Amino acid sequence: MKPLSFSIHHVGACTRRRVLAAVLGAGVMAAAWPAQALEVGDTVMLPSLTLLDGKTLPASAFKDRTVIVEYWASWCPFCAQQNPHVQKLYEATRGKPIQIVTLSIDKQPQEAIDYLKTHGYTFPAGMESDAWRTALGKRRGLPELYVIGRNGKVLRKEVGEMFGEDVAALADYAGK
Template sequence: MGALWPWAGTPAQTPSEATLESTAPALPRVDDVLKVPPIRLLNGQDFQHERQPLLLYWWSSTCPFCALQSPSMQALWLSQKSQGLRMLALSIDKKPEDAQAYLLKRGYTFPSAWASPEWRKQFPKPKGLPVTLLMNSQHKVLLAEKGQMFAEDVEAIARRF
């Protein structure tokens, strides 16, 4: 029977990205306080938001606007990580391997995790892509943007924390 019905007994299919996007919350407002749950980075390390400024960046390897913004995010990460900025890039790719391959191919080193549908139940991605949030050390939102940010707008983030 297994050969005839290969899906029999397998878990339910994860929600599609379109389904998740249709039910996604609005962009957080400036001054909202957000608690980012722990997540495992693609490099295997655990990430927890401590009492430091945090830049969150939702992206996908298939998003053309993310492809235009990611080089600026990499430059910001390289210039500001020694100044105390923490960054967490959250891939919404279908599989973590897709995100890993994309980062490797382009040489991006910013801390990245795969935001699985299960993890996103705890911390939903706001509508839109890319989504960029900057939070201060008290977890308060200082900046909330959806859609592609221009290089000069990304660079200006350095002056916000």
């Protein structure tokens, strides 16, 4: 089969403008779509995060620290099993070069706020945003957890619930 060939020079000026507009429009749309999901070995720059308490965690908070990012939702039963372990990890790693960040995918921030309050969770939590979707790419499940090294490389990725001892072992990534 002969490959399809197309030259914009063979059409009129009006058609060329329409084709160019369509191509540019498609490029803008493609740039707005979330990137492929991050995988182990990929490098990422994390954006700042507005926390549910209204404070901002600046992007500089991730510099020279191992960052653990967890996606969760208040309605997710697997997140409900994992989040107590994330809270224990947060408490155990305070003062160490680890930054824990959790991102809720709830439709309304108040749902996430109520969930955190009900369970007494104090780990840093914000809402998933376009900037975080762009940085981390498309999610594959819940909960979903990333360990990102001080150099911005993804060291570990877990999709689905982790056992308590596995979450606790994430403290071993401090300084990596």
